[in-house]
Amino acid sequence: MDYKYSDLSLAKKATFALASLSVYRQVKKAPVISSFYRLVKHLGTPGFDLLEAAELYSDVYFSLMSSGRYGSFEEYIIERIIFDDNPFSAMSENRSFEEMDKGILTAAANDLNALQMISAVSCEEIKKLLLKSPALTSFETQAIASLPTWDSACCGPVYKDRPCLRHIPPLMDALYSSESWGKCLERLCGFHYKYGRGDVCRYSAFVWDGSGSTGALRGIESPDPVRLSDLIDYEEERSEVIDNTVNFLKGYPANNVLLYGDRGTGKSSSVKAILNEYHSSGLRLVEIPKNALMDFPRVMGILQKRMQKFIIFIDDLSFEDSEESYTALKAALEGGVESRPNNVLIYATSNRRHLIKEKFSDRNALNSLNHDDEVRASDSMQEKLSLADRFGITVVFSSPDKHKFLNIVEGLVQKRGIIVDKEYLHKEALKWELWYNGRSPRTAKQFADWLEGTQKNRESSP
Numbered sequence: 001m002d003y004k005y006s007d008l009s010l011a012k013k014a015t016f017a018l019a020s021l022s023v024y025r026q027v028k029k030a031p032v033i034s035s036f037y038r039l040v041k042h043l044g045t046p047g048f049d050l051l052e053a054a055e056l057y058s059d060v061y062f063s064l065m066s067s068g069r070y071g072s073f074e075e076y077i078i079e080r081i082i083f084d085d086n087p088f089s090a091m092s093e094n095r096s097f098e099e100m101d102k103g104i105l106t107a108a109a110n111d112l113n114a115l116q117m118i119s120a121v122s123c124e125e126i127k128k129l130l131l132k133s134p135a136l137t138s139f140e141t142q143a144i145a146s147l148p149t150w151d152s153a154c155c156g157p158v159y160k161d162r163p164c165l166r167h168i169p170p171l172m173d174a175l176y177s178s179e180s181w182g183k184c185l186e187r188l189c190g191f192h193y194k195y196g197r198g199d200v201c202r203y204s205a206f207v208w209d210g211s212g213s214t215g216a217l218r219g220i221e222s223p224d225p226v227r228l229s230d231l232i233d234y235e236e237e238r239s240e241v242i243d244n245t246v247n248f249l250k251g252y253p254a255n256n257v258l259l260y261g262d263r264g265t266g267k268s269s270s271v272k273a274i275l276n277e278y279h280s281s282g283l284r285l286v287e288i289p290k291n292a293l294m295d296f297p298r299v300m301g302i303l304q305k306r307m308q309k310f311i312i313f314i315d316d317l318s319f320e321d322s323e324e325s326y327t328a329l330k331a332a333l334e335g336g337v338e339s340r341p342n343n344v345l346i347y348a349t350s351n352r353r354h355l356i357k358e359k360f361s362d363r364n365a366l367n368s369l370n371h372d373d374e375v376r377a378s379d380s381m382q383e384k385l386s387l388a389d390r391f392g393i394t395v396v397f398s399s400p401d402k403h404k405f406l407n408i409v410e411g412l413v414q415k416r417g418i419i420v421d422k423e424y425l426h427k428e429a430l431k432w433e434l435w436y437n438g439r440s441p442r443t444a445k446q447f448a449d450w451l452e453g454t455q456k457n458r459e460s461s462p
Helices: 009-018 025-029 031-043 050-066 073-083 086-090 100-119 123-131 138-145 170-177 181-195 233-247 268-280 290-303 323-332 358-368 378-384 402-415 423-434 443-462
Strands: 205-210 214-220 257-261 283-287 310-315 344-350 395-398
Touching: 009 031, 009 100, 009 123, 025 031, 025 123, 025 395, 031 050, 031 073, 031 123, 050 123, 050 138, 050 310, 073 100, 073 170, 073 181, 086 100, 086 181, 086 283, 100 181, 123 138, 170 181, 170 423, 233 268, 233 310, 233 344, 233 395, 268 310, 268 344, 290 310, 290 323, 323 344, 358 443, 402 423, 402 443
Parallel strands: 205 283, 257 344, 257 395, 283 310, 310 344
Antiparallel strands: 205 214
16 A cells, blocks of 8 residues: 655654554553654644654654664554554454454554554655754754654564564564555454464563462563473473373363472473473463562452463572462362462472471470360461372472483583593593582583583584
8 A cells, every 4th residue: 555645644644643542552651652643743733843743753753763673663663553452463363354343353454554644754754844844053954854763674683683573573574564554454463363462462471470469471582592402301200290291281171280309300390391382372370479479369360351371480489388379279279259260270389398388386386284285286287288289280390410410411412513532521521510509400501501511612612
């Protein structure tokens, strides 16, 4: 679609196009587009103030460069369209294109065409408007010509380097190359149906931020990219978690999972790798800090409204005897008055088999004659010890023996393409685990990092 118009009508057309957005109305509030709207609105005013216009122009440029889009105005707008949470994207999440409301489709198509018109406005066209200001001095003319420019190149590498976001560049390219964005509605609908809307289609992992009156899910910009193929050994342990996750994604009955074992054995890495493996199948992860477990009902309320499958992840879980937040976790595991949504599972890791610390005094209280001790001490102790039992599946990750540790080291070295004598490798790896953190996959990785860094440093030395 060719967007050509006279210089005099440019500002008014652009202002009206943004003001009349209906379905994609939130896009207008994005920092760059909001700055652009103020600029064209000012330029559409008869006898506009040149100094203010120059300042508004610079605001647009600053906002665009600060956004990380590196000067591409069109790409910024396309990105806002893809990640916008609006009536069209919400409806697309659970309906096929044929089932969509026709009125919503018409309004969305009009908005997309309006935004395409906005994206086609060039710096040169805006500068021409500025140069039409009466009684320009030679200094002002030169200053206008020197104003920085943005371009319309759609670069897109921001997402191509992130495995969980490889589904985004094809849609960006489709919009960028289309003559009419309004005709891309069906493709947009299919995208939201498969990947969700808003932040859920932008991020694979979230952290719960319980501050404020309502709390919010904060998307993680750079999640751990670890894949299942990166992890060596412990296949049997991971397969149980993988099978449970696949059942969950298929809508079959699945269990909450406790990954228990020694530190550094790959419990957390296994969960993150499973997320990266099955993100394209609709899996998302929400990490809840241990001090925010009382917010479980709020988190559940947000997640149950979405179509994707969510793993609530609690890392390094354990409780002090005096902590009451374990009751919130217990209720979430068992299901209280408000049951756990079908699209949510809880995966937790812990170094402790029994999640609540048990003291010798707890056992002594069973035979205590002290009137201040709890009457049903045995019931209290059993409640503390049984929290882990409320996870349907418990998978144990034990520290590797010498043979397993060296096998992990060999696998890591091979994956990195490090050429080293096997006898030397084993000797140095065993020295490393004695000096540092003992035998574990984490220690093996740390040793491989050291070995690779040392070797590359030697190779680069003159």
